[in-house]
Amino acid sequence: MMRSFLLATTLLGLAACSLWPQQPTTPELPLPEIDYEKFVLDNGLTLIVHEDRRNPLVSVNIWYHVGSKNEAPGRTGFAHLFEHLMFNGSENYDDEYFRPLEAAGATGMNGTTNADRTNYFATVPSAALDTLLWLESDRMGHLLGAIDQAKLDEQRGVVQNERRQRENQPYGKVWNLIPGYSYPQGHPYAWPTIGSMEDLDAASLTDVHHWFKTWYGPGNAVIVVAGDISPQEARSKVEHYFGDIPAGPALQRPSAWPAPMPDDREVEIEDAVPQARSYFVWNVAPNYSRDLVHLQLFADALANGKNSRLYQKLVYQDQSATDVGAFVLAREMGSQFMLWVTAKADADIAALEDTVTSSLAQLLAQGIKADELERSRTGMYVSMIRGMEKLGGKSELLASAQVLSGRPDAWRDELEWLQQATPKSVVESARRWLKTGRLRLRIQPQAAGKAAAAGADRSSLPAPGPAAPLNLPPLQRSTLANGLPVILVERHNVPLVEFRLLIEGGYATDPKGLEGLATLSMSLLDEGAGAFNALQLAEQLERIGASIGSSASLDLSQIRLSAVKPMLEPALALYSDVIMHPHLPQAELDRIRPRILAGIEQERANPVNLALRALPPLLYGDAHPYGVPMTGSGRPESLKRISLDHIRAYHAERITPANAQLLVVGDIDMASLLPMLERYLGAWSASTVRRALALPETPLPAQPRIYLLDRPGAPQTLLLAGHLAPPPSDPQDLALRAANDVFGGLFTSRINMNLREDKHWAYGAGSALIGARGQRPFIVYSRIQADKTVAAMQEIRRELAELKTSHPIRADELAAVVKQETLSLPGRNETLGQLAGSISHLLNLGLADDYYSQLVRQMNAMSLNQAQAGARALVQPQALTWIVIGDLAPHRQAIGELGWGAVSELKAEDL
Numbered sequence: 001m002m003r004s005f006l007l008a009t010t011l012l013g014l015a016a017c018s019l020w021p022q023q024p025t026t027p028e029l030p031l032p033e034i035d036y037e038k039f040v041l042d043n044g045l046t047l048i049v050h051e052d053r054r055n056p057l058v059s060v061n062i063w064y065h066v067g068s069k070n071e072a073p074g075r076t077g078f079a080h081l082f083e084h085l086m087f088n089g090s091e092n093y094d095d096e097y098f099r100p101l102e103a104a105g106a107t108g109m110n111g112t113t114n115a116d117r118t119n120y121f122a123t124v125p126s127a128a129l130d131t132l133l134w135l136e137s138d139r140m141g142h143l144l145g146a147i148d149q150a151k152l153d154e155q156r157g158v159v160q161n162e163r164r165q166r167e168n169q170p171y172g173k174v175w176n177l178i179p180g181y182s183y184p185q186g187h188p189y190a191w192p193t194i195g196s197m198e199d200l201d202a203a204s205l206t207d208v209h210h211w212f213k214t215w216y217g218p219g220n221a222v223i224v225v226a227g228d229i230s231p232q233e234a235r236s237k238v239e240h241y242f243g244d245i246p247a248g249p250a251l252q253r254p255s256a257w258p259a260p261m262p263d264d265r266e267v268e269i270e271d272a273v274p275q276a277r278s279y280f281v282w283n284v285a286p287n288y289s290r291d292l293v294h295l296q297l298f299a300d301a302l303a304n305g306k307n308s309r310l311y312q313k314l315v316y317q318d319q320s321a322t323d324v325g326a327f328v329l330a331r332e333m334g335s336q337f338m339l340w341v342t343a344k345a346d347a348d349i350a351a352l353e354d355t356v357t358s359s360l361a362q363l364l365a366q367g368i369k370a371d372e373l374e375r376s377r378t379g380m381y382v383s384m385i386r387g388m389e390k391l392g393g394k395s396e397l398l399a400s401a402q403v404l405s406g407r408p409d410a411w412r413d414e415l416e417w418l419q420q421a422t423p424k425s426v427v428e429s430a431r432r433w434l435k436t437g438r439l440r441l442r443i444q445p446q447a448a449g450k451a452a453a454a455g456a457d458r459s460s461l462p463a464p465g466p467a468a469p470l471n472l473p474p475l476q477r478s479t480l481a482n483g484l485p486v487i488l489v490e491r492h493n494v495p496l497v498e499f500r501l502l503i504e505g506g507y508a509t510d511p512k513g514l515e516g517l518a519t520l521s522m523s524l525l526d527e528g529a530g531a532f533n534a535l536q537l538a539e540q541l542e543r544i545g546a547s548i549g550s551s552a553s554l555d556l557s558q559i560r561l562s563a564v565k566p567m568l569e570p571a572l573a574l575y576s577d578v579i580m581h582p583h584l585p586q587a588e589l590d591r592i593r594p595r596i597l598a599g600i601e602q603e604r605a606n607p608v609n610l611a612l613r614a615l616p617p618l619l620y621g622d623a624h625p626y627g628v629p630m631t632g633s634g635r636p637e638s639l640k641r642i643s644l645d646h647i648r649a650y651h652a653e654r655i656t657p658a659n660a661q662l663l664v665v666g667d668i669d670m671a672s673l674l675p676m677l678e679r680y681l682g683a684w685s686a687s688t689v690r691r692a693l694a695l696p697e698t699p700l701p702a703q704p705r706i707y708l709l710d711r712p713g714a715p716q717t718l719l720l721a722g723h724l725a726p727p728p729s730d731p732q733d734l735a736l737r738a739a740n741d742v743f744g745g746l747f748t749s750r751i752n753m754n755l756r757e758d759k760h761w762a763y764g765a766g767s768a769l770i771g772a773r774g775q776r777p778f779i780v781y782s783r784i785q786a787d788k789t790v791a792a793m794q795e796i797r798r799e800l801a802e803l804k805t806s807h808p809i810r811a812d813e814l815a816a817v818v819k820q821e822t823l824s825l826p827g828r829n830e831t832l833g834q835l836a837g838s839i840s841h842l843l844n845l846g847l848a849d850d851y852y853s854q855l856v857r858q859m860n861a862m863s864l865n866q867a868q869a870g871a872r873a874l875v876q877p878q879a880l881t882w883i884v885i886g887d888l889a890p891h892r893q894a895i896g897e898l899g900w901g902a903v904s905e906l907k908a909e910d911l
Contacts, residue, residue: 032384032385032388034050034388034394034397034398034409035050035051036048036049036050036398036408036409037049037231038402038408039231039235039238041218041238041239041242041243042243043217043218043219043242043243043244043245043246043247044217044218044219044220044247044248045218045219045221045222045223045238045242045245046221046222046223046402047222047223047224047225047234047235047238048222048223048224048225048398048399048402048408049224049225049226049229049230049231049234049235050224050225050226050227050391050394050395050398051226051227051229051230051231052226052227052228052391052394053228054493055227055228055391055826055830056125056126056127056228056826057123057124057125057126057227057228057391057826057827057830058123058124058125058126058129058132058225058226058227058228058229058391059108059121059122059123059224059225059226059227059390059391059392059394059395060121060122060123060124060129060132060133060136060223060224060225060395061119061120061121061223061224061226061392061395061396061398061399062119062120062121062136062140062221062222062223062224062399063117063118063119063221063222063223063224063399063400063402063403064117064118064119064215064216064220064221065116065117065215065220065221065222065251065253065403066079066117066118066215066216066220067079067113067114067115067116067117067118067193068080068113068114068115068188068191068192068193068195069115069116069188069189069254069332069333070188070215071188071191071195073191074199074202075199075202075203075207076191076192076195076196076199077159077192077193077194077195077196077199077200077203078195078199078203078207078211079113079118079193079211080113080159080193080194080195081155081156081159081195081200081203082118082208082211082212083111083112083113083118083120084155084158084159085143085147085151085152085155085208086111086120086139086143087111088146088147088151088154088155088757089146089151090135090138090139090142090143090146091138091142091143091144091145091146091458092138092142092458092459092461093135093138093461094146096747096748096753096757097135097139098746098747098748099748099816100131100135100461101122101124101128101131101132101135102746102747102748102816102819102820103464103815103816103819103820103823104124104125104128104131104132104464104819104823105124105125105128105464105819105820105822105823105824105825105826105827106122106123106124106128106132106823106824106827107122107123107124107824107827107828107830108121108122108123108390108392108827109121109122109123110122113193114193114331115188115189115193115331115332116331116332116333116403116404117400117403117404119396119399120136121392121395121396123227123390123391123392123827123830124464124827125464125823125826125827126227126228126229127464127465128464128465128823129225129229129237130237130241130462130464130465131461131462131463131464133237133238133241133242134241134456134461134462135461136223136241137241137242137245137456138458140216140218140221140242140245141242141244141245141246142458143212143216144208144209144212147205147208148205149205152203152204152205152208153760154757154758154760155760156200156201156203156760157759157760157761157785158756158757158760158762158763159194159195159200159763160197160200160785161716161760161761161762161763161783161784161785162194162763163176163194163195163197163200164715164716164763164783164785165716165763165783166194167715168607168714168715168716168783169605169606169607170271170272170273170274170602170605170606171271171273171277171443173269173271173443174279174441174443175192176192176194177267177269177441178279178281178336178439178441179191179192181265181267181439181441182261182265182281182283182336182439183259183283184259187257187259188254188257188333189259189331189333189334213248213249214248214249214251215248215251216248217245217246217247217248217249218242218245218246218247218248219247219248219249219250219251220248220251222399222402222403223238223242223399224395224396224398224399224402225237225238225395226391226392226394226395226398227391240455240456241455241456243455244455244456253406254332254333255333256286256333256334257333257334258283258284258285258286258333258334258335259283259334260282260283260284260433260436260437261282261283261436261437261438261439262436262437263437264437264438264439264440265437265438265439265440266440266442267439267440267441267442268441268442268443268444269441269442269443269444270443270444270445270446270447271443271444271445271446272445272446272605272711272713273443273444273445273446273605274345274445274598274601274602274604274605275322275342275343275344275345275445275598275601275602276342276343276347276349276442276443276444276445277340277341277342277343277349277442277443278340278341278349278352278353278356278440278441278442278443279338279339279340279439279440279441279442279443280338280339280340280356280438280439280440281336281337281338281339281438281439281440281441282336282337282433282434282436282437282438282439283334283335283336283436284328284334284335284336284337284433284434285334285335285429285433286331286332286333286334286335287330287331287332287335287404287405288401288404288405288410288413288414290417290429291429291432291433292328292330292335293414293417293418293421294417294421294425294426294428294429294430295328295335295337295429295430295433295434296327296328296376296380297368297373297376297377297418297421297426298363298368298426298427298429298430298434299326299327299328299337299339300326300372300375300376300379301363301368301369301372301373301376301426302326302339302359302360302363303324303325303326303339304325304326304327304376305375305379305538305542306534306535306538306539307372307375307535307538307539307542308324309359309362309363310324310326310341310355310356310359311324312535313355313359314341314352314355314356315595316534316535316591318355319344319591319594320343320344320347320348320351320352321341321342321343321344321347321352322342322343322344322594322595322598322599323340323341323342324339324340324341324342324356325339325340326338326339326340332404337433337434339356339360341353341356344594344598345598345601349442349444353440353442360434363427363430364427364430364431364434364435367423367424367426367427368423368426368427369423370423371539371543372423373421373422373423373426374543375539375542375543376542377418377421378542378543378544378545379542379545380418381545381564382545382546382547382562382564385494385495385496385564386496386831388494389493389494389496389830389831389832389833390830390831391830397411464819464823472489472829472835472838472852472853473489473490473491473835474489474849475487475488475489475839475849476488476489476490476670478670478674480657480674480677480678480681480682481678481682482657482681482682482683482684482685482686483657483658483686484657484660484661484662484677484681484684484686485661485662486661486662486664486673486674486677487661487662487663487664487839487843488664488665488668488669488670488673489663489664489665489666489835489836489839490666490667490668490669491665491666491667491832491835492666492667493667494666494667494832495564495565495566495667496562496563496564496565496666496667496832497562497563497565497568497664497665497666497667497668497832498560498561498562498664498665498666498832498833498836499560499561499562499563499572499575499662499663499664500558500559500560500662500663500664500665500836500840501558501559501560501579501660501661501662501663502556502557502558502660502661502662502663502840502843502844503556503557503558503559503654503655503659503660504556504654504659504660504692505518505555505556505557505654505659505693506518506552506553506554506555506556506557506632507519507552507553507554507628507632507634508554508555508625508626508628508693509625509654509693510628510634510638512622512623513638513641514634514638514641514642514646515628515629515634515635515638515639516596516632516633516634516635516638516639516642517634517638517642517646517647517650518552518557518632518650519551519552519596519632519633519634520589520592520593520596520634520639520642520647521552521646521647521650521651522550522551522552522557522559523550523592523596524582524584524588524589524592524647525550525559525578525579525582525584525651526548526549526550526578526582527582527583527584527585527588527591527592528582528583528585528588529574529577529578529581529582529583530573530574530577530578530581531577532574532577533583534583534588537574537578540570540574541571541574544563544564544567544570544571545563545564545567546561546562546563546564546567546570546571546574547560547561547562548560548561548574548575548578550578552632553632553771554626554630554632554771554772555693555772555773555844556840556844557654557655558840559575559578559579559655561575562832562833565666565667565668568668568676569676572676572677572679572680573680575680576680576681576684579655579681579684580681580683580684582651584644584647584648584651586644589644589647593639593640593642596633596634596639597636597639597640599633600633600634600635600636600639603629603631603633604908604909604911607711607714607716607718607783607885607886608718608720608781608783609631610709610718610885610908610911611718611720611781611883611885612629612630612631613629613630613631613911614629614707614709614883614906614911615630615720615722615777615779615881615883616628616629616630616777617629618705618707618881618883619698619722619723619724619777619881620698620724620775621698624695624696624698625693625694625695626695626772626774626775629911630770630777656684656685656686657681657684657685657686658686661843662677662681663836663839663840663843665832665835665836665839666832695773695774695775697774697775698724698775700723700724700876700879701723701879701881702878702879703878703879703900703901703902704877704878704879704880704881704882704900704901705880705881705882705901705902705904706882706884706895706898706900706901706902706903706904707881707882707883707884707903707904707905707906708884708888708892708895708903708904708905708906709883709884709885709888709905709906709907709908710886710887710888710889710905711885711886711887711888712887712889713887714786714885714886714887715785715786716783716784716785716786716886717783717784717785717786717789717792717884717885717886717887717888717891718781718782718783718784718883718884718885718886719780719781719782719783719784719789719792719793719796719882719883719884720779720780720781720882720883720885721779721780721781721793721796721797721880721881721882721883722777722778722779722780722880722881723777723778723876723879723880723881724775724776724777724778725769725775725776725777725778725874726775726776726873726874727772727773727774727775727776728771728772728773728776728845729773729845732866732869732870732873734855734858734859734862734870735862735866735867735869735870735871735873736769736870736873736874737769737821737870738809738814738817738818738821738859738862738867738870739803739809739867739870739871739874739875740767740768740769740778740874741817741820741821742803742809742813742814742817742867742871743767743780743799743800743803743871743875744765744766744767744768744780745766745767745768746816746817746820748816749766749767750799750803751765751766751767751780751782751796751799752764752765752766754795754799755782755784755792755795755796759788759795761784761785761788761791761792762782762783762784762785762792763783764782764783765780765781765782766780766781766782767779767780767781768781769874771841773844773845778874778875780796780800782796786886786887786890787890789884789886789891789895790891790894790895790898793882793884793895793898794898797877797880797900800875800877800880801875801877803871803875804871804872804875804877808868808871809864809867809868809871811864814862814864814867817867818859818860818862821855821859822855822856822859822860825852825855825856838852882900883906
């Protein structure tokens with residue numbers, strides 16, 4: 001998605017309602033700043049430094065100006081394959097790249113590849129910066145000696161399984177098809193970034209060496225260091241670690257080549273999808289251009305948000321589509337404008353396409369309205385503020401601007417273009433690009449420089465220094481006159497405030513036969529409230545850059561508000577109406593229910609979601625409150641049974657101040673907050689608190705059970721095995737979590753290293769303790785290439801058994817887990833949303849206010865015996881329930897011959 005930004009002051013013209021401020025003001029939205037210093041080392045490496053001392057964290061983002069557009073025909077997918085190889089060790093640290101960084105408390109560490117660039121990024125505690133820079137510089141300057149044929153074959157298999165994984169989900173093939181149909185032969189964007197299976201098979205070690213020597217020199221790289229460090233210190237460290245690396249060959253910046261299609265192209269395919277969907281694609285202007293900013297504004301007016309033209313027509317009024325959207329895929333040489341629409345199961349996709357085409361033509365002829373432009377501007381501004389909450393977001397912004405435009409502050413050009421945009425200029429840009437040829441792809445459901453002299457010591461990896469203490473803001477508590485508890489956590493680094501009304505009881509409280517009631521009820525809350533119907537409410541929120549959302553999880557329901565501080569009063573007025581005065585109209589229920597039913601069909605078409613629907617009833621039994629689909633969407637027959645009376649009763653009984661608590665996180669203090677809350681929520685009446693949900697203990701099965709769900713032709717098999725584990729209140733909880741991390745909770749955990757890195761049968765494998773107040777599922781999961789189905793099942797069971805018996809947790813594994821859990825806490829609480837999530841978890845489980853501070857102490861005090869005892873308590877291979885989803889004809893007999901337990905068949909339509 002294109003990153004677009006806004007500096008604007010806008011007259012809101014907000015409609016009056018009973019609690020609306022009497023005289024709405026028009027405050028200026030604060031102008032974002034990212035101060036930086038830029039240096040160029042003698043070897044050509046560009047360094048950009050942004051100093052931000054608010055947290056003891058540093059983000060490092062390295063961008064290489066190379067992507068899939070730099071590949072040659074017959075070697076497609078190589079840029080992405082090489083990215084994988086960069087994580088497999090270097091000459092002076094020949095081990096998994098993630099291993100020392102996980103132990104150092106890194107967060108957000110990964111790499112990505114697109115058509116134009118490859119980037120590598122991580123955020124670490126300040127004391128671990130030398131560790132990260134040493135690793136990054138070692139793979140930039142000292143990689144090839146560590147790459148052999150075995151590693152190439154391993155990552156080739158991983159990438160091929162990644163491609164299978166993408167295609168083995170609804171509409172997953174689309175992104176591999178669009179490039180070839182939309183660009184002319186020979187264009188650098190005419191193939192997908194992930195490449196073809198045949199080209200991946202053809203990749204050789206000679207290709208690896210050539211790619212590295214051509215593209216991975218300092219002269220083709222930009223490194224951004226953002227956070228708790230001065231520009232001078234950052235320059236000194238980067239010079240030390242990177243300064244002796246040779247520059248590499250001189251490279252030229254590519255020229256623009258948008259390649260508009262000369263004609264309209266029609267392509268139709270069949271795939272394993274529950275609903276027909278059509279994509280419309282135009283080739284348009286390059287990144288960092290005025291036209292591209294205008295095209296995103298045009299996309300918003302056409303198809304994004306409840307008040308966009310196509311959403312109102314197709315989703316809201318006609319109810320013939322379940323979703324519609326548009327966006328700009330920004331690229332260096334030329335971008336793509338994409339629009340899609342998904343038909344309801346009984347709708348005519350061709351008729352929807354005609355409506356899309358006619359609506360587009362009408363908007364091109366008439367232009368967008370001033371209020372549509374202002375809503376889009378405000379939304380982009382808030383999106384920018386959210387992106388700048390994280391150091392990684394700011395470092396990415398600076399790196400992208402430098403690599404793709406040549407200037408780290410080029411994002412400010414977009415601010416100016418947004419500020420200057422008018423309805424006339426927007427439609428002129430749209431006419432310039434969207435009246436040319438386009439691709440229509442319909443997916444139908446299947447019938448049935450020089451080196452410096454000095455360098456870093458490469459004999460050993462620098463160890464991270466001691467971590468700074470975790471200093472989360474204190475929880476301040478108060479109570480409104482109506483009895484509503486208020487918990488405030490102040491954080492003043494950005495002008496944002498987050499509200500979360502935490503309501504006791506989630507979808508586990510749904511009455512039997514009415515599964516899906518909580519999800520459906522919460523989905524209906526913001527479909528009209530107070531003086532506004534659904535579309536008007538969405539429009540008011542867009543005007544002030546606020547968002548309101550409501551949802552139900554297993555044990556808790558939430559109503560969320562996110563607002564910029566200058567617009568807090570009008571946002572709270574809307575929020576209070578959603579809480580206290582939702583319309584809950586029959587017409588909206590009739591509109592939303594089919595969308596949730598269509599969502600269930602989507603879940604049934606996705607192997608992971610299908611397994612999550614199937615697992616809870618098998619683990620808990622149908623009578624248990626937790627024995628419902630883990631997606632929370634309920635079952636089709638129960639959703640059809642839910643009436644408006646059920647939903648109104650849910651609202652009256654559950655959404656009350658006596659059954660809730662309000663968490664507020666952000667740029668406000670208690671003295672300012674409480675009067676506002678009394679003004680907008682003070683009239684909310686209290687009621688009797690509902691009794692806590694009874695959660696009976698469920699015994700584990702005496703032997704394993706295997707459930708098969710056949711999907712003929714599937715290129716992968718989804719394996720999910722699970723059993724119930726003790727609840728979070730168990731005294732061994734931290735040891736249970738440590739055991740899960742060792743087995744499958746981290747990238748370097750045992751099961752991922754086995755199935756992905758050692759055997760390359762899967763793109764990834766892992767395990768998880770699913771959140772719940774009572775007994776919680778412990779699951780192991782992976783999407784395995786089809787011919788390794790039974791062998792992978794045996795490996796999973798063997799690894800679990802050995803963790804409990806012959807191969808217990810080692811001291812080095814425990815040390816890595818403890819470091820990761822404790823040192824990563826600042827990085828996992830960097831944004832307001834992350835912090836609100838952590839505090840919500842604390843409040844949901846009734847944990848002490850100082851839980852996270854105690855967590856550090858308790859994890860550091862954990863002994864190896866305690867961790868091993870936790871593994872023995874957690875892992876119960878004899879009680880596993882297996883769900884196997886894939887093309888099972890070749891495997892049924894072998895699965896039965898495992899002799900593990902009863903083998904049964906499942907059908908997607910029954911789940």
